Amino acid sequence: MSITREKIMELGETLIRTKGYNAFSYQDISSELGIKNAAIHYYFPSKENLGTSIVRTNIQRFEEMLENMHSRGFDEWQQLETFIKIYIKSHREQKLCIVGSLGPDFNTLNETTKTELVRMTEIILKWLADILTKGRDKKLFFFKEDPQNKAVVIFSSLVASLQLTRIIDRLDYKNIYQSITENLKP
Amino acid sequence: MSITREKIMELGETLIRTKGYNAFSYQDISSELGIKNAAIHYYFPSKENLGTSIVRTNIQRFEEMLENMHSRGFDEWQQLETFIKIYIKSHREQKLCIVGSLGPDFNTLNETTKTELVRMTEIILKWLADILTKGRDKKLFFFKEDPQNKAVVIFSSLVASLQLTRIIDRLDYKNIYQSITENLKP
DNA sequence: TTGGTTACTTACTTATTAGTAAGTATATTT
Protein backbone atom coordinates (compact mmCIF):
# COMPACT_ATOMS: atom_id res chain seq x y z
CA MET A 1 0.00 0.00 0.00
CA SER A 2 1.01 3.60 -0.61
CA ILE A 3 2.97 5.34 2.12
CA THR A 4 1.23 8.65 1.39
CA ARG A 5 -2.12 6.96 1.78
CA GLU A 6 -1.05 5.58 5.13
CA LYS A 7 0.23 8.97 6.28
CA ILE A 8 -3.08 10.58 5.32
CA MET A 9 -5.02 8.01 7.30
CA GLU A 10 -2.76 8.28 10.33
CA LEU A 11 -2.93 12.06 10.38
CA GLY A 12 -6.65 11.98 9.68
CA GLU A 13 -7.17 9.75 12.68
CA THR A 14 -5.08 12.02 14.88
CA LEU A 15 -7.08 15.04 13.72
CA ILE A 16 -10.41 13.32 14.41
CA ARG A 17 -9.22 12.33 17.85
CA THR A 18 -7.85 15.76 18.76
CA LYS A 19 -10.07 18.28 16.94
CA GLY A 20 -13.11 16.24 15.95
CA TYR A 21 -14.50 15.22 12.57
CA ASN A 22 -16.16 18.53 11.69
CA ALA A 23 -13.20 20.67 12.72
CA PHE A 24 -10.54 19.17 10.50
CA SER A 25 -10.11 19.79 6.80
CA TYR A 26 -8.19 18.31 3.91
CA GLN A 27 -6.03 21.42 4.13
CA ASP A 28 -4.91 20.45 7.65
CA ILE A 29 -3.63 17.20 6.21
CA SER A 30 -2.16 18.55 2.97
CA SER A 31 -0.20 21.36 4.61
CA GLU A 32 1.16 19.04 7.30
CA LEU A 33 2.22 16.38 4.77
CA GLY A 34 3.51 18.91 2.23
CA ILE A 35 1.13 17.78 -0.51
CA LYS A 36 -1.83 19.37 -2.28
CA ASN A 37 -5.43 18.77 -1.21
CA ALA A 38 -6.12 17.14 -4.59
CA ALA A 39 -3.62 14.45 -3.61
CA ILE A 40 -5.84 13.50 -0.70
CA HIS A 41 -8.87 13.41 -3.00
CA TYR A 42 -6.86 11.04 -5.20
CA TYR A 43 -6.76 8.46 -2.40
CA PHE A 44 -10.01 9.42 -0.68
CA PRO A 45 -12.45 11.03 -3.16
CA SER A 46 -14.53 12.45 -0.33
CA LYS A 47 -14.14 13.07 3.37
CA GLU A 48 -16.72 10.32 3.82
CA ASN A 49 -14.26 7.80 2.33
CA LEU A 50 -11.48 8.92 4.63
CA GLY A 51 -13.67 8.80 7.72
CA THR A 52 -15.04 5.39 6.88
CA SER A 53 -11.56 4.00 6.15
CA ILE A 54 -10.25 5.28 9.46
CA VAL A 55 -13.07 3.61 11.41
CA ARG A 56 -12.57 0.35 9.46
CA THR A 57 -8.86 0.36 10.29
CA ASN A 58 -9.72 0.81 13.94
CA ILE A 59 -12.09 -2.14 13.84
CA GLN A 60 -9.35 -4.22 12.24
CA ARG A 61 -6.83 -3.18 14.88
CA PHE A 62 -9.26 -4.12 17.63
CA GLU A 63 -9.94 -7.51 16.08
CA GLU A 64 -6.24 -8.17 15.66
CA MET A 65 -5.77 -7.35 19.33
CA LEU A 66 -8.49 -9.85 20.26
CA GLU A 67 -6.84 -12.58 18.16
CA ASN A 68 -3.50 -11.77 19.70
CA MET A 69 -4.87 -11.99 23.25
CA HIS A 70 -6.63 -15.23 22.42
CA SER A 71 -3.53 -16.85 20.94
CA ARG A 72 -1.59 -15.87 24.07
CA GLY A 73 -4.25 -17.43 26.26
CA PHE A 74 -5.06 -14.23 28.19
CA ASP A 75 -7.61 -14.65 30.96
CA GLU A 76 -10.46 -12.15 31.40
CA TRP A 77 -8.56 -9.89 33.79
CA GLN A 78 -5.61 -9.71 31.42
CA GLN A 79 -7.92 -8.96 28.52
CA LEU A 80 -9.68 -6.15 30.37
CA GLU A 81 -6.37 -4.67 31.48
CA THR A 82 -5.02 -4.78 27.94
CA PHE A 83 -8.09 -2.90 26.74
CA ILE A 84 -7.76 -0.30 29.49
CA LYS A 85 -4.12 0.18 28.52
CA ILE A 86 -5.30 1.49 25.15
CA TYR A 87 -7.12 4.24 27.03
CA ILE A 88 -4.12 5.01 29.22
CA LYS A 89 -2.06 5.38 26.05
CA SER A 90 -4.73 7.59 24.47
CA HIS A 91 -4.70 9.76 27.55
CA ARG A 92 -0.91 10.07 27.39
CA GLU A 93 -1.18 11.12 23.75
CA GLN A 94 -3.95 13.61 24.57
CA LYS A 95 -6.29 11.88 22.18
CA LEU A 96 -9.85 10.64 22.54
CA CYS A 97 -10.82 7.21 21.25
CA ILE A 98 -12.59 6.95 17.90
CA VAL A 99 -15.95 6.14 19.48
CA GLY A 100 -15.67 9.08 21.86
CA SER A 101 -14.68 11.52 19.16
CA LEU A 102 -17.12 10.44 16.43
CA GLY A 103 -20.01 9.59 18.76
CA PRO A 104 -20.99 13.20 19.51
CA ASP A 105 -20.78 13.99 15.76
CA PHE A 106 -22.91 10.96 14.88
CA ASN A 107 -25.84 12.96 13.49
CA THR A 108 -23.56 14.83 11.09
CA LEU A 109 -21.83 11.73 9.69
CA ASN A 110 -22.73 10.14 6.37
CA GLU A 111 -24.41 6.76 6.29
CA THR A 112 -21.38 4.58 5.61
CA THR A 113 -19.31 6.12 8.39
CA LYS A 114 -22.27 5.81 10.74
CA THR A 115 -22.62 2.12 9.84
CA GLU A 116 -18.97 1.41 10.58
CA LEU A 117 -19.08 3.35 13.85
CA VAL A 118 -22.14 1.38 14.93
CA ARG A 119 -20.33 -1.83 13.97
CA MET A 120 -17.22 -0.86 15.94
CA THR A 121 -19.23 0.04 19.05
CA GLU A 122 -21.20 -3.20 18.83
CA ILE A 123 -18.04 -5.29 18.51
CA ILE A 124 -16.47 -3.66 21.54
CA LEU A 125 -19.59 -3.92 23.70
CA LYS A 126 -20.19 -7.51 22.69
CA TRP A 127 -16.62 -8.49 23.54
CA LEU A 128 -16.76 -6.63 26.84
CA ALA A 129 -20.08 -8.22 27.86
CA ASP A 130 -18.63 -11.61 26.87
CA ILE A 131 -15.51 -11.38 29.02
CA LEU A 132 -17.58 -10.01 31.91
CA THR A 133 -19.89 -13.02 31.67
CA LYS A 134 -17.07 -15.54 31.33
CA GLY A 135 -14.99 -13.84 34.01
CA ARG A 136 -17.89 -13.95 36.45
CA ASP A 137 -18.56 -17.62 35.67
CA LYS A 138 -14.89 -18.35 36.40
CA LYS A 139 -15.14 -16.30 39.62
CA LEU A 140 -12.57 -13.80 38.42
CA PHE A 141 -15.07 -10.94 38.40
CA PHE A 142 -17.73 -10.22 41.01
CA PHE A 143 -20.76 -8.10 40.16
CA LYS A 144 -24.52 -8.32 40.37
CA GLU A 145 -25.64 -6.30 37.35
CA ASP A 146 -26.47 -7.59 33.91
CA PRO A 147 -23.18 -8.02 32.01
CA GLN A 148 -24.47 -6.06 29.00
CA ASN A 149 -25.36 -3.04 31.11
CA LYS A 150 -22.12 -3.39 33.05
CA ALA A 151 -20.25 -3.41 29.73
CA VAL A 152 -21.93 -0.14 28.70
CA VAL A 153 -21.12 1.46 32.05
CA ILE A 154 -17.45 0.42 31.94
CA PHE A 155 -17.03 1.43 28.32
CA SER A 156 -18.77 4.75 28.98
CA SER A 157 -16.44 5.45 31.87
CA LEU A 158 -13.42 4.84 29.66
CA VAL A 159 -14.73 6.87 26.73
CA ALA A 160 -15.76 9.91 28.76
CA SER A 161 -12.87 9.91 31.21
CA LEU A 162 -10.68 10.83 28.24
CA GLN A 163 -13.02 13.71 27.48
CA LEU A 164 -13.09 14.88 31.09
CA THR A 165 -9.33 14.73 31.61
CA ARG A 166 -9.03 16.91 28.51
CA ILE A 167 -11.25 19.52 30.20
CA ILE A 168 -9.66 19.16 33.65
CA ASP A 169 -6.14 17.90 33.21
CA ARG A 170 -5.26 17.71 36.89
CA LEU A 171 -7.47 14.60 37.18
CA ASP A 172 -5.54 11.58 38.34
CA TYR A 173 -6.41 9.27 35.48
CA LYS A 174 -4.52 6.24 36.80
CA ASN A 175 -6.72 6.15 39.86
CA ILE A 176 -9.75 6.74 37.66
CA TYR A 177 -8.96 3.65 35.64
CA GLN A 178 -8.40 1.74 38.85
CA SER A 179 -11.81 2.86 40.13
CA ILE A 180 -13.41 1.47 37.02
CA THR A 181 -12.20 -2.05 37.73
CA GLU A 182 -12.34 -1.77 41.53
CA ASN A 183 -15.91 -3.01 41.89
CA LEU A 184 -15.24 -6.10 39.81
CA LYS A 185 -13.14 -7.37 42.71
CA PRO A 186 -14.68 -9.38 45.57
CA MET B 1 -34.61 40.24 28.23
CA SER B 2 -35.33 39.91 24.52
CA ILE B 3 -37.42 36.95 23.40
CA THR B 4 -35.41 36.65 20.18
CA ARG B 5 -32.21 36.50 22.21
CA GLU B 6 -33.66 33.71 24.29
CA LYS B 7 -34.84 31.80 21.23
CA ILE B 8 -31.36 32.07 19.71
CA MET B 9 -29.76 30.70 22.86
CA GLU B 10 -32.26 27.87 23.19
CA LEU B 11 -31.85 26.80 19.59
CA GLY B 12 -28.09 27.24 19.81
CA GLU B 13 -27.99 24.90 22.79
CA THR B 14 -30.11 22.34 20.99
CA LEU B 15 -27.82 22.49 17.96
CA ILE B 16 -24.69 22.07 20.07
CA ARG B 17 -26.22 19.10 21.83
CA THR B 18 -27.45 17.41 18.65
CA LYS B 19 -24.91 18.35 15.94
CA GLY B 20 -21.94 19.63 17.91
CA TYR B 21 -20.33 23.06 18.14
CA ASN B 22 -18.40 22.92 14.88
CA ALA B 23 -21.27 21.56 12.82
CA PHE B 24 -23.83 24.27 13.45
CA SER B 25 -23.89 27.71 11.86
CA TYR B 26 -25.64 31.03 12.36
CA GLN B 27 -27.61 30.13 9.24
CA ASP B 28 -29.08 27.08 10.97
CA ILE B 29 -30.44 29.40 13.63
CA SER B 30 -31.51 32.27 11.35
CA SER B 31 -33.43 30.08 8.91
CA GLU B 32 -35.18 28.22 11.72
CA LEU B 33 -36.18 31.42 13.52
CA GLY B 34 -37.04 33.30 10.32
CA ILE B 35 -34.52 36.07 10.91
CA LYS B 36 -31.31 37.14 9.18
CA ASN B 37 -27.89 36.01 10.34
CA ALA B 38 -26.99 39.63 11.10
CA ALA B 39 -29.75 39.61 13.72
CA ILE B 40 -27.86 36.89 15.58
CA HIS B 41 -24.66 38.90 15.34
CA TYR B 42 -26.61 41.80 16.87
CA TYR B 43 -27.12 39.79 20.06
CA PHE B 44 -24.00 37.63 19.86
CA PRO B 45 -21.26 39.44 17.90
CA SER B 46 -19.34 36.19 17.45
CA LYS B 47 -20.01 32.49 17.79
CA GLU B 48 -17.68 32.62 20.77
CA ASN B 49 -20.15 34.90 22.58
CA LEU B 50 -23.04 32.58 21.88
CA GLY B 51 -21.15 29.48 22.97
CA THR B 52 -19.95 31.10 26.17
CA SER B 53 -23.43 32.42 27.01
CA ILE B 54 -24.94 28.99 26.53
CA VAL B 55 -22.43 27.37 28.88
CA ARG B 56 -22.96 30.13 31.47
CA THR B 57 -26.71 29.59 31.36
CA ASN B 58 -26.16 25.88 31.93
CA ILE B 59 -24.00 26.61 34.95
CA GLN B 60 -26.71 28.88 36.30
CA ARG B 61 -29.38 26.24 35.76
CA PHE B 62 -27.26 23.67 37.60
CA GLU B 63 -26.67 26.02 40.53
CA GLU B 64 -30.36 26.83 40.74
CA MET B 65 -31.11 23.13 40.85
CA LEU B 66 -28.64 22.70 43.73
CA GLU B 67 -30.28 25.56 45.66
CA ASN B 68 -33.67 24.07 44.99
CA MET B 69 -32.64 20.63 46.25
CA HIS B 70 -31.02 22.18 49.30
CA SER B 71 -34.08 24.22 50.20
CA ARG B 72 -36.20 21.10 49.92
CA GLY B 73 -33.83 19.23 52.21
CA PHE B 74 -33.00 16.48 49.71
CA ASP B 75 -30.73 13.76 51.05
CA GLU B 76 -27.77 12.47 49.02
CA TRP B 77 -29.71 9.70 47.30
CA GLN B 78 -32.44 12.11 46.26
CA GLN B 79 -29.85 14.56 44.96
CA LEU B 80 -28.07 11.92 42.92
CA GLU B 81 -31.34 10.68 41.48
CA THR B 82 -32.41 14.20 40.55
CA PHE B 83 -29.12 14.65 38.70
CA ILE B 84 -29.52 11.34 36.89
CA LYS B 85 -33.01 12.38 35.85
CA ILE B 86 -31.46 15.21 33.83
CA TYR B 87 -29.65 12.55 31.83
CA ILE B 88 -32.76 10.44 31.39
CA LYS B 89 -34.51 13.53 30.04
CA SER B 90 -31.58 14.29 27.73
CA HIS B 91 -31.73 10.75 26.44
CA ARG B 92 -35.46 11.07 25.78
CA GLU B 93 -34.82 14.29 23.85
CA GLN B 94 -31.98 12.65 21.90
CA LYS B 95 -29.54 15.25 23.13
CA LEU B 96 -26.13 15.00 24.73
CA CYS B 97 -25.28 17.07 27.77
CA ILE B 98 -23.25 20.26 27.31
CA VAL B 99 -20.10 18.72 28.79
CA GLY B 100 -20.38 15.66 26.56
CA SER B 101 -20.96 17.69 23.43
CA LEU B 102 -18.38 20.45 23.97
CA GLY B 103 -15.77 18.24 25.64
CA PRO B 104 -14.62 16.48 22.46
CA ASP B 105 -14.43 19.89 20.71
CA PHE B 106 -12.46 21.41 23.58
CA ASN B 107 -9.29 22.01 21.55
CA THR B 108 -11.21 23.97 18.94
CA LEU B 109 -13.01 26.27 21.39
CA ASN B 110 -11.93 29.83 22.14
CA GLU B 111 -10.47 30.67 25.53
CA THR B 112 -13.58 32.13 27.18
CA THR B 113 -15.78 29.18 26.23
CA LYS B 114 -13.06 26.81 27.41
CA THR B 115 -12.88 28.61 30.74
CA GLU B 116 -16.62 28.35 31.30
CA LEU B 117 -16.68 24.68 30.29
CA VAL B 118 -13.87 23.96 32.74
CA ARG B 119 -15.78 25.84 35.41
CA MET B 120 -18.98 23.91 34.73
CA THR B 121 -17.20 20.55 34.84
CA GLU B 122 -15.43 21.48 38.07
CA ILE B 123 -18.68 22.56 39.72
CA ILE B 124 -20.41 19.31 38.80
CA LEU B 125 -17.50 17.09 39.88
CA LYS B 126 -17.04 18.98 43.13
CA TRP B 127 -20.74 18.67 43.99
CA LEU B 128 -20.76 14.98 43.05
CA ALA B 129 -17.65 14.21 45.14
CA ASP B 130 -19.23 16.14 48.02
CA ILE B 131 -22.50 14.23 48.08
CA LEU B 132 -20.60 10.96 47.69
CA THR B 133 -18.48 11.82 50.72
CA LYS B 134 -21.42 13.01 52.83
CA GLY B 135 -23.59 10.11 51.71
CA ARG B 136 -20.93 7.61 52.68
CA ASP B 137 -20.44 9.27 56.08
CA LYS B 138 -24.19 9.01 56.64
CA LYS B 139 -24.08 5.37 55.53
CA LEU B 140 -26.37 6.03 52.59
CA PHE B 141 -23.69 5.10 50.06
CA PHE B 142 -21.22 2.24 50.27
CA PHE B 143 -17.99 2.30 48.26
CA LYS B 144 -14.28 1.89 48.87
CA GLU B 145 -12.78 4.20 46.23
CA ASP B 146 -11.75 7.79 46.65
CA PRO B 147 -14.90 9.96 46.27
CA GLN B 148 -13.25 12.26 43.73
CA ASN B 149 -12.35 9.35 41.47
CA LYS B 150 -15.74 7.79 42.02
CA ALA B 151 -17.32 11.11 41.01
CA VAL B 152 -15.34 11.13 37.76
CA VAL B 153 -16.33 7.53 37.01
CA ILE B 154 -20.04 8.15 37.67
CA PHE B 155 -20.09 11.40 35.72
CA SER B 156 -18.19 9.76 32.84
CA SER B 157 -20.72 6.96 32.72
CA LEU B 158 -23.58 9.44 32.47
CA VAL B 159 -21.88 11.63 29.86
CA ALA B 160 -20.83 8.80 27.57
CA SER B 161 -23.92 6.65 27.96
CA LEU B 162 -25.80 9.41 26.11
CA GLN B 163 -23.20 9.21 23.34
CA LEU B 164 -23.36 5.43 23.17
CA THR B 165 -27.15 5.22 23.12
CA ARG B 166 -27.03 7.63 20.18
CA ILE B 167 -24.81 5.17 18.32
CA ILE B 168 -26.70 2.06 19.42
CA ASP B 169 -30.25 3.03 20.21
CA ARG B 170 -31.45 -0.40 21.27
CA LEU B 171 -29.48 0.00 24.52
CA ASP B 172 -31.69 -0.19 27.57
CA TYR B 173 -30.74 3.12 29.12
CA LYS B 174 -32.93 2.77 32.20
CA ASN B 175 -31.01 -0.29 33.28
CA ILE B 176 -27.77 1.48 32.40
CA TYR B 177 -28.58 4.31 34.79
CA GLN B 178 -29.54 1.75 37.41
CA SER B 179 -26.19 -0.02 36.97
CA ILE B 180 -24.41 3.26 37.63
CA THR B 181 -25.92 3.58 41.09
CA GLU B 182 -26.09 -0.15 41.81
CA ASN B 183 -22.67 -0.41 43.41
CA LEU B 184 -23.35 2.45 45.78
CA LYS B 185 -25.75 0.14 47.56
CA PRO B 186 -24.62 -2.17 50.39
C1' DT C 1 -40.78 67.78 17.57
C1' DT C 2 -36.37 66.34 17.74
C1' DG C 3 -32.94 62.97 19.16
C1' DG C 4 -31.73 58.70 20.69
C1' DT C 5 -32.22 53.81 21.57
C1' DT C 6 -33.77 49.16 20.25
C1' DA C 7 -34.20 45.63 17.05
C1' DC C 8 -33.49 44.42 13.40
C1' DT C 9 -32.61 44.04 7.51
C1' DT C 10 -29.94 44.73 3.31
C1' DA C 11 -26.11 43.91 1.13
C1' DC C 12 -21.76 42.91 1.34
C1' DT C 13 -16.69 40.88 2.25
C1' DT C 14 -13.22 37.60 3.17
C1' DA C 15 -11.89 33.09 4.25
C1' DT C 16 -12.37 28.42 4.06
C1' DT C 17 -14.58 24.34 2.68
C1' DA C 18 -15.11 19.92 -0.18
C1' DG C 19 -14.58 18.68 -4.54
C1' DT C 20 -13.10 18.44 -9.75
C1' DA C 21 -11.06 18.52 -14.47
C1' DA C 22 -7.08 18.56 -16.86
C1' DG C 23 -2.29 18.26 -17.08
C1' DT C 24 2.49 16.08 -16.00
C1' DA C 25 6.44 13.34 -14.57
C1' DT C 26 7.93 8.82 -13.48
C1' DA C 27 7.84 4.14 -13.59
C1' DT C 28 5.95 -0.25 -15.48
C1' DT C 29 4.18 -3.24 -18.83
C1' DT C 30 3.57 -4.89 -23.58
Next chain:
DNA sequence: AAATATACTTACTAATAAGTAAGTAACCAA
Protein backbone atom coordinates in the same frame (compact mmCIF):
# COMPACT_ATOMS: atom_id res chain seq x y z
C1' DA D 1 9.56 2.01 -28.51
C1' DA D 2 4.82 2.80 -27.40
C1' DA D 3 1.09 2.52 -24.37
C1' DT D 4 -0.57 2.49 -19.82
C1' DA D 5 -0.94 3.01 -14.96
C1' DT D 6 0.55 5.46 -10.79
C1' DA D 7 0.99 9.41 -8.11
C1' DC D 8 0.54 13.28 -7.96
C1' DT D 9 0.15 19.11 -9.21
C1' DT D 10 -2.08 23.13 -11.19
C1' DA D 11 -5.78 25.70 -11.29
C1' DC D 12 -10.20 26.11 -10.66
C1' DT D 13 -15.46 26.08 -8.85
C1' DA D 14 -19.45 26.40 -5.99
C1' DA D 15 -21.05 26.50 -1.50
C1' DT D 16 -20.92 27.92 2.96
C1' DA D 17 -18.80 30.07 6.92
C1' DA D 18 -18.29 34.06 10.21
C1' DG D 19 -18.48 38.67 10.36
C1' DT D 20 -19.49 43.86 9.16
C1' DA D 21 -21.12 48.51 7.70
C1' DA D 22 -24.81 51.07 6.69
C1' DG D 23 -29.55 51.65 6.50
C1' DT D 24 -34.47 51.57 8.46
C1' DA D 25 -38.74 51.20 11.10
C1' DA D 26 -40.77 51.64 15.53
C1' DC D 27 -40.86 53.42 19.87
C1' DC D 28 -39.57 56.43 23.89
C1' DA D 29 -37.77 60.46 26.32
C1' DA D 30 -36.61 65.45 26.70
